[in-house]
Amino acid sequence: SEVIYSAEDSIISDRETNIVKMYGKARVKYQDMELDADYIQYDQKNNTLFAKGLINPKTKRYTGRPLFKQGQEQPITTDSLFFNYKSKKGKSYGVYTEAEGGYLQARQFKKNEYGEGNFAHGVYSSCNLPYPHNHFGINITRGIVTEKQIITGPAYLEIEGVPLPLGVPFGFFPKPNKRSGGLLFPTFGEDLRGFFMRDLGYYIGLNDYWDLATRGTLYSKGSY
Numbered sequence: 559s560e561v562i563y564s565a566e567d568s569i570i571s572d573r574e575t576n577i578v579k580m581y582g583k584a585r586v587k588y589q590d591m592e593l594d595a596d597y598i599q600y601d602q603k604n605n606t607l608f609a610k611g612l613i614n615p616k617t618k619r620y621t622g623r624p625l626f627k628q629g630q631e632q633p634i635t636t637d638s639l640f641f642n643y644k645s646k647k648g649k650s651y652g653v654y655t656e657a658e659g660g661y662l663q664a665r666q667f668k669k670n671e672y673g674e675g676n677f678a679h680g681v682y683s684s685c686n687l688p689y690p691h692n693h694f695g696i697n698i699t700r701g702i703v704t705e706k707q708i709i710t711g712p713a714y715l716e717i718e719g720v721p722l723p724l725g726v727p728f729g730f731f732p733k734p735n736k737r738s739g740g741l742l743f744p745t746f747g748e749d750l751r752g753f754f755m756r757d758l759g760y761y762i763g764l765n766d767y768w769d770l771a772t773r774g775t776l777y778s779k780g781s782y
Contacts, residue, residue, distance in 0.1 A: 561586065563584070578602065589643075592626075592628075608639070632655050634655040634667070647671055661685065683743075695715075699711045710728060755776050757774075758775070
């Protein structure tokens with residue numbers, strides 16, 4: 559299969575090292591794999607890709623993070639990644655992806671040729687903010703993601719940055735890859751009406767065209 563690549567800003571090719579450097583909304587496509595980032599380095603000799611974002615000189619913000627997608631899998635956003643498109647092995651840092659109705663973030667994520675992902679120092683939450691543990695989340699020391707299940711090592715609950723004495727030595731979560739119902743976890747906080755549990759609810763997946771999410775908020779001073 560042919561490797562197709564492009565970039566909006568510039569492309570620099572080194573014939574001696576067979577390395578291609580792409581700047582500005584770079585994109586690489588190979589078979590069912592797609593990779594987008596502000597900077598991509600393509601090593602034609604070793605069949606490897608390195609991608610990362612770039613710091614905007616005006617805003618000083620890190621933008622253009624790599625967005626990786628392969629087949630029917632959920633796209634993964636990372637701070638940076640290495641990937642061998644022949645062996646289909648890779649390693650990424652600062653991973654962010656949707657997983658079973660929530661969001662999984664991990665400092666490190668490794669993928670093997672069988673489509674399995676191994677991650678370390680992860681947080682699973684229904685909160686999509688960059689630092690979900692500042693609100694609530696399940697901290698996972700390490701885990702494995704396969705097509706039909708997620709297996710984790712020790713995990714514990716953390717709310718507003720405070721670890722709670724609620725933990726498990728290991729976890730096993732099936733992935734039916736189909737619509738299902740479940741609890742919608744709330745956010746916690748305080749305002750004039752007291753302490754609250756905001757957006758507590760339940761989700762029902764009816765079919766491919768309809769679903770239902772019912773949410774409510776409870777306050778410690780009696781209102782709702």
